[in-house]
Amino acid sequence: MDDSNSRWDDRDREASTSETSTSREFAPAVREHAFAGKTLKRIQREAIEFALKQTGGNKSAAARKLEIPIATFKRMVKRYEEEDEESA
Numbered sequence: 001m002d003d004s005n006s007r008w009d010d011r012d013r014e015a016s017t018s019e020t021s022t023s024r025e026f027a028p029a030v031r032e033h034a035f036a037g038k039t040l041k042r043i044q045r046e047a048i049e050f051a052l053k054q055t056g057g058n059k060s061a062a063a064r065k066l067e068i069p070i071a072t073f074k075r076m077v078k079r080y081e082e083e084d085e086e087s088a
Contacts, residue, residue: 045080
């Protein structure tokens, strides 16, 4: 049997043990953060809205500020606009 596999198993066990204790310590800090209780989708939408405000609605500049490709940015904006129309 390859000894390298058992080393990875040991590392996985150690990581899962440390993640558990770290998660408990991390939770209070997350609750105090501005993103606490928000979905990733909501955080992304707020970041896009903020970037658009900062750039006066310039989508290219907003995408650069967020360091994401313009095509991805436009796709996300379109999706959010469609969601807004559906909920209206």
